[in-house]
Every structure is written in structure tokens, then in C-alpha cells.
Amino acid sequence: MTTGNSELTSIRPAPMWRRSLAAVADMLIVFYSVYYAANQWGAELPNGGRGWHGWTAVGILCLIGAYWIVPEWLFGFTIGKLLLGIRVLPVAGEKITLSQSLKRNLLRPFDFLFLYLIGFIVAMLSPTRQRLGDQWAHTTVGTLRPALAQTPQDAHV
Numbered sequence: 001m002t003t004g005n006s007e008l009t010s011i012r013p014a015p016m017w018r019r020s021l022a023a024v025a026d027m028l029i030v031f032y033s034v035y036y037a038a039n040q041w042g043a044e045l046p047n048g049g050r051g052w053h054g055w056t057a058v059g060i061l062c063l064i065g066a067y068w069i070v071p072e073w074l075f076g077f078t079i080g081k082l083l084l085g086i087r088v089l090p091v092a093g094e095k096i097t098l099s100q101s102l103k104r105n106l107l108r109p110f111d112f113l114f115l116y117l118i119g120f121i122v123a124m125l126s127p128t129r130q131r132l133g134d135q136w137a138h139t140t141v142g143t144l145r146p147a148l149a150q151t152p153q154d155a156h157v
Contacts, residue, residue: 011142013129014086016120019141023116025080030067034060065105073101081141091128091138104133 042050052060071078073096076087090096111119111131119131128140
């Protein structure tokens with residue numbers, strides 16, 4: 001698949017093992033950040049734990065969503081994707097838009113069902129390895145390679 005990039009790069013769908021490890025890394029970052037913040041600044045809950053309720057909880061959920069939306073829009077990757085050398089790319093164009101980032105991440109909860117099993121199965125069945133959110137947003141997760149380095153196999157991607 002070729003982008004509209006004038007530098008002639010081609011999109012290669014990221015291997016599923018990289019996407020899976022990136023997802024685990026991102027989930028661990030978010031989980032431990034929220035856990036730490038709750039223990040440091042959260043309110044005492046009736047069950048004896050610490051956390052948030054009301055509008056503070058809504059704000060925390062928005063921050064959690066922003067962890068994926070903002071860096072993917074601005075840079076094309078989250079910390080997990082960066083560590084694994086993959087990025088979110090538009091099917092057509094050079095950089096994903098805020099709208100595309102919002103769309104792909106609004107469907108993340110559905111893809112996440114059964115610990116990303118739904119997203120994994122949908123991506124495995126897609127020739128371009130797109131999960132539901134990617135299909136709706138017209139994005140894909142891939143690696144960039146110079147077009148000159150393409151092999152005959154790459155032409156079928």
C-alpha cells in the first residue's frame with residue numbers, strides 16, 4: 001500500500017506480535033499511572049481503597065482516553081508503539097488527523113473486549129491488519145520503509 005507522501009514511502013502492516021506488545025506496554029503504563037495517582041491523590045473509598053468518584057472520575061477517564069488520542073494525532077504513536085517501532089498511519093495521506101485519532105480510539109473499548117481478542121481477530125482477518133477502529137478511521141498501524149527497498153512480496157500488501 002502506498003501513501004500520498006511525496007517521499008515515496010510504503011506502509012507495511014505492523015506484525016501482530018509488535019502490536020500486541022505495544023498494547024500491553026500502553027495498558028501497563030496507563031494502569032500503573034492511574035494506580036499511583038489514586039494512591040497519591042485519590043479519595044478514601046468506602047471499600048478502604050483509594051480512587052475517584054463523580055466528576056473527578058470522569059476527568060480521569062478523559063485523561064486515560066487522551067493517552068491514546070493526543071500522541072497518535074500529534075506524533076502517530078503512543079509510548080508503547082514507539083518502543084516497538086510502529087505507528088498509526090492514514091490509509092491515504094501523510095499524517096492522521098484528530099478526527100481519525102478520535103474515531104479509532106472511540107472503538108478501542110469494543111476492540112479491547114476479552115483482552116483485545118476482538119481487535120486481534122478482526123485485525124488478523126483484515127488483509128491490512130486493521131482492527132475495527134482502524135477500519136472506521138481509515139487508518140492502519142504499520143512500519144514505514146523506503147519504496148526503493150520494497151521486495152516483490154511488498155507489492156501485495
